[in-house]
Amino acid sequence: MPAGIPAGTNISPQQIRQYMQNVPNAPALLSAARAQGEAGSGEVSAAEGEGAEGEGATAEQKVDTLRPAAFSSIEQLYRQQYNSPLARSLTQYGYNLFQTSTNYTSKLAVPGDSYIIGPGDKLRIRIWGNGQDAAYTGTVRRDGTIDVPQIGIIPVAGTPFGKLEDVFRSEAEKYIQGINLSVSLAELRSVEIYVIGEVSRPGLHLVPPFSTVIGGLISGGGVKKSGSLRTIKLFRDGTLVQVVDLYTLLLYGSxxxxxxxxxxxxLFVPRIGPTAAVAGAVLQPAIYELTSEKTAADLLELAGGALPQTFTRKLLLRRFVDNQEFVIKDIDQRSGSADLAKVSIQNGDLLELQYLGATWPEVVRLEGNVWAPDIFKYRPGLKLSDILTDPSLLKPDSIIEFGLLHRYDPQTTRYRVERFPLARVFQHDYDAELAPYDRLEILSRKEYNIKEPVQLMGSVWRPGEYTYTPGLTLGDLLGMAGGFRFEADTGRIDLSRQEIRNGEVTTINKTLSADTNGDFPLQPYDYIYVRHVKDAASFKSVSITGEVKFPGTYxxxxxxxxxxxxxxxxxxxxxxxxxxxxxxSAKAKLIQQKSINKMIDDLELRVQSVLSDKAQTLATDKDAALIAGQQQALKGLIGRLRQVRATGRMSITLGPLASIKGTDFDFELHEGDSLHVPQKPNFVSVVGSVYNANSFLYRENLSLKDYLDRAGGPTKTADRKAVYVVKANGEVLASSQGSFFNSFWNYKPMPGDTVVVPENLDRLPYMQLIGNISDILFKIATTAGIIFAI
Structure with missing residues (x-):
């Protein structure tokens, strides 16, 4: 009990004021409380010690005053001083009630008729009738009166709410007759209380109307762990009206x-009384405050009783005796000699209930690749067939040939594994007795990566490797592969089978027919090959375009x-x-491209050889730079030649259909061939090293020289000795082919012919390294069937 408030006595207002003088900032708090009381609501409190809240306290500061210490001194004692692992998590019971509770009672709550009007209540008055229609809201002043317009000052403090309208009507009818009047409470006044003792914020507080003792304690910041939850005193008008035991609410909901x-x-919260703790296998291990509890049975009842996991009925009572020694008392109820109702409890006792140690139950387990792993209580005579009743217990891809029995050997404390014929158990052809702790394991083919493939190759839609399944036939496998392709030879299907005889592998070959051997049973690792008829599904096509009546691909x-x-x-x-x-011709194209590639390869080797020999005779850095430049230029030339692609054109003799049919010019066609028959052009082209490369109108009497003259003739850099003509029919006529009697220059080109005038490559320094370069380029150009003029 605080100084000035003797225990067990009545408390007068003078004694409360005397106590409040010792509360920090008390005068300011009282002033603020009175001011807010006149306004109708609010809360003023004095905080404990240096955590006092002023008018400008922040929200964080207010929250901090509600936060309990991590562990109180009492909790630390029980956790650390009793040498009990079970006590290391103990906390004081009940104090978390104030960590989550709030006290926000609505000021708009509707009171009963017996509610006494007092200062701070806000009233709403409405008058109507006889030409009057007015409403007024006002607050009852500190002197207990309210000033209503047109009526005057009316004393209302101390009046029950149910009689309030009669008071207002009797006053109003003194001035206005024949009116109607209603009075209601717009807002209730706050209640001014004192919360003192072991609370977080002792002092004067304004709480919402209809607040109870719990709300008052919450407004004071909650009971500290040094305060009592069981002997809280409520004084009214200096008289003790109630001793509140919060355990009745926490334990029984009352x-x-x-x-x-x-x-x-x-509200006065005294210091905490005697305590005792319960740890271990109880419903609510905690540190409890004692009042009327005197025995171990009473303490165990506070903790909710023992759990089913309690070790028989053996308890340990840990106690400090006379502040001199620490003792542990063994309470063993198995003998019946110890009665908890007769074991007294003292302040500071720790009652400890040990957990029942887990024992190994005598069971048999079914596990592995089963739909529902299960546990069966062992009994004498339990057999495999009692557990493995039906194959429906197994998941797909289980190994059915055998299962594993894991049997515990108590001598070695290890399991040994035995194999049993699982399929025979399901067929009721095998059984065996089980022992305690046995484990039956069903294996999965997928988990052990067990694969028994069969291979199907050849003319089916999805050839490949398939998983063998019992009863698989040739027809089944062909169906899994999507059936036969068009070119399949269904009457001659090859099957190769591996068999092990006398430790050696023997291959057996069979020829099957899909029509007569569809039910042929397959075995793991069989190889099936479906032959295909040559060219059955290949179609040869050629194209013809240009001047024919029905061009297209045939x-x-x-x-x-x-x-x-x-x-x-x-x-x-x-x-x-x-x-x-x-x-x-597709075939000619391949041959031509191979020939071109070979000529380029030979040229590249020749270039490398010449440059290598030249590099060995270098005299100066200038010569080295010259050779490097020539080497770069030749590499560029070879790179361009690598891009040359053969066209596959063949020079043919074509004429009216009747003139070629049955002759040597009526050759056999092959896949990919194409024929284009153009319209007759009316020009001859001149390209290359001429002054005016162009196409010129065809004239029957004009010679090659005439066309060159029309192009301005060869330039100074032209190679006149290497001029050639690419005829429209694909043939090539070169100047080197001319003779004294058949001059090349007198040749009369045909429509579509092209005259090619190459550059004189001998004038280029890097070309001088390679002899006959013009001949090589000419061969590549004519082989490719292109006009290639450098």
């Missing part, structure tokens, strides 16, 4: 002692000839230019 507060009430049969293609295309039109026919 609010019988949680009385409503009134103006001027004092499929051909073996041995079909050029005349057959022209006939199927409807023959030539009147505009067909036979001399300029352009025939491309």
């Amino acid at each position: 609010r019988e002692q949680d009385l409503p507060l009134q103006d001027g009430d004092v 499929r051909i049969r073996d041995g079909e000839r050029l005349s057959d293609l022209i006939e199927r295309a409807g023959g030539f039109t009147d505009k067909a230019y036979f001399y300029g026919a352009y025939f491309v």
Whole structure:
């Protein structure tokens, strides 16, 4: 009990004021409380010690005053001084009630008729009738009166709410007759109380109306762990009206002692009384405050009783005796000689209930690749068939041939493994007795990566490796592969099978038919090959375009000839230019490209050899720079040549259909061949090292020289000895082919011919290193069927 408030006595207002003088900042708090009381609401409190809250305290500061210390001194004692692992997590029971509770009772709550009006209540008065219609809201002043317009000052303090309208009507009718009047409470006044003792914020507090003892304690910041939860005193008008034991609320849910507060009430929280703790296998291990509890049975009841996991009924009572020694008393109820109701409890005792140690139950387990792993209580005579009743217990891909029995050996404290025939158990052809702690394991083929493949290759839609399954037949496997392709030979299917005989592998070959051997049973590792008929699904096609009646792509049969293609295309039109026919052979293209690549490879080797010899004779750095430049230029030339692609053009002789049919010019066609029959052009082209490379109108009597003259003639850098003509039919005529009697320059080009005038490569320094470079380029150009002029 604080100084000036003797225990067990009544408390007068003078004694409260005397106590408040010792509370920090008390005068300011009282002034603020009175000021806010006149306004109708608010809260003023004096904080404990240096944590006092002023008017400008922050929200964080206010929250901090509600935070308890990590562990109180009492908790630390029980946790550290009793040499008990079970006590290391003990906390004081009940104090967390104030960490989560709030006290926000609505000021708009509707009171009963017996509610006594007092200063701070806000009233709403409405008058109507006889020409009057007015409303007024006002607050009851400190002197207990309210000033209502047109009526005057009316004393209302001390009046029950149910009689308030009668008071206002009797006053109003003195001035206005024949009116109606209603009075209601707009807002209730706050209640001014004192919360003192072991609370976080002792002092004067304004709490919402209808607040109870719990709300008052919350407004004081809650009971500190040094304060009592079981002997809280409520004083009213200097008289003790209630001793509140919060355990009745916390343990039994009873609010019988949680009385409503009134103006001027004092809540006093004394220091905590005797304590004892319960640790271990109880419903609520904690440190409890004692009042009427005297025995171990009483203490165990506070903790909710023992759990089913309690070790029999053996308890330990740890105690400090006369502040001199620490003792541990063994309470063993198994003998019946110890009665908890007769074991007395002292301040500071720790009652400890040990947990029941887990024992190994005698069970048999089913585990592994099963739908529902299960546990079975062992009994004498339990057998495999009692647990493995049906194959439906197993998941897909279980190993059915055998299972594993894990049996515990108590001599070695280890399991040993035995194999048992699982399939025979399901067939009721095998059984065995089980022992305690046995584990039956069903293995999974997938988990052990067990694969028994069969291979199907050849003319099926999805050839590859398939997983063997019991009962798999040839027809089943063919169905899994999507069936046969068009070119499949269904009457001759090859099967190769591996068999082990006398420690050696023997391969057996069989020829099957899909029509008669569809039910042939397969075995793991069989190899099946479906043959395909040659060219059954391959279609040869050629194309014909240009001046034919029906150009397009046509499929051909073996041995079909050029005349057959022209006939199927409807023959030539009147505009067909036979001399300029352009025939491309896929086979010729491959041959030409190989020839071009070989000539370029030979040229590259020749260049490397010449440059290597030249580098060995270098005299100065200038010569080295010159050779490096020539080497770069030759590499560029070879790079350009590497891009040359053969066209595959063949020079053919074409004429009206009747003139070629059955002749040597009516050759056999092959896959990928194409024929283009152009219209007759009316020009001859001159390209290369001339002054005016162009196409010129064809004249029947003009010679090659005439066309060169029209192009301005060869330039100074032209190689006149290397001029050649690419004829429209694909043939090449070179100047080197001319003779005294058949002058090359007198040749009369045909429409579509091209005259090519190459550069004189001998004038280029880097070309001088390689002899006959013009001949090589000419061969590459004519082989590729292109116009290549440097």
